[in-house]
Amino acid sequence: MNALIIEDEKAALRNLKALLAETAPEITVVGELDSIFDSLAWFQASPMPDVVFLDIHLADGSAFEIFEHITITCPIIFTTAYDEYALRAFRVNSIDYLLKPINRPDLQRALDKLRRFALPSSEATGQMPDFRKVFQELKRAESFQTHFLIPMKGDKLLPISVDSILFFYIADGQVKAVDTDFREYFFPQTLDELAESLDPQRFFRANRQFLISKKSIRDIDLWFNGRLSVNLKAPTAEKVLVSKARVAEFKEWLVG
Known part of the structure; x- marks a missing residue:
């Protein structure tokens, strides 16, 4: 599984990569970006990864600006020090929202969620599942009345x-x-x-x-x-x- 990390804090980037190496060695980090500009250029030139770890506050603005210019079709796991963007995050293919400093249990939970929805179809067909249905199901679960x-x-x-x-x-x-x-x-x-x-x-x-x-x-x-x-x-x-x-x-x- 290929992962793209968009993060402008070096310490946070090192922490996330170390946790990924411990909890999900099957994940290959195919890119490390720190700005909206670089992210747009990367998506225009590269194939879609299997998952994106996306910080909300980047060097040149809010990560939500990325979605105004391109469509990201893979799952997104947001990483941020702020919790006020959770609802907005779930409108753009987010399957989890991790608050910094990210710890191993929270990351493990997010990865388990990703695998839980991915494994049934990928095992059956050998291909990535239709994540549009995954997102619909996740958003539906989030919207149940409590x-x-x-x-x-x-x-x-x-x-x-x-x-x-x-x-x-x-x-x-x-x-x-x-x-x-x-x-x-x-x-x-x-x-x-x-x-x-x-x-x-x-x-x-x-x-x-x-x-x-x-x-x-x-x-x-x-x-x-x-x-x-x-x-x-x-x-x-x-x-x-x-x-x-x-x-x-x-x-x-x-x-x-």
Whole structure:
């Protein structure tokens, strides 16, 4: 795997190269650059590397200026002493954001992430994977909802963590959520909108009325016509039935 390092601090460059030699000896550093000007010239004359380690503050300006002139299609791991650029970084093919001084565990985590997405397709075809799909998946994972602000009486907003929610359901045409203390909250979103915004590894759309989490399930009964009846830890007026067509998908989700 070929890596390009764009870094204007000599000490930081030496540290990164030393850590790469220790943690990823299979990586070959094919270029060391320290400016926007040199970076643009390098990309115009050289093949795309497999990964770029990119410092944000370079000798002649912000590294984000590079993306105004060229398109970098390989994964990018940002390295910087500042944390205020994280969101902007994930808009330009970034798969990680390392704060200086970079340490071995953080670098290892970034490289593991790179390998995790690269290995399945590269082993199967012997070629680099389609990183456009990788970036889409990473950005999607970053965008999953973790908290909600629920409108309350008296012009108040109540912050609710997704971790505290057992399930969402529809009752009398309104969406409600039940938390781990069995308290209920009204939600302005539709169940479809909630299902789209939440991590599908944690929440499953059991049917039109229920969106359930793994931790909400007490046990499961075999039901008529090959269906399943999911018994939740909080009592519900209606049975939570999973259709025969979705039983296999539900089981795979539950043990995944």
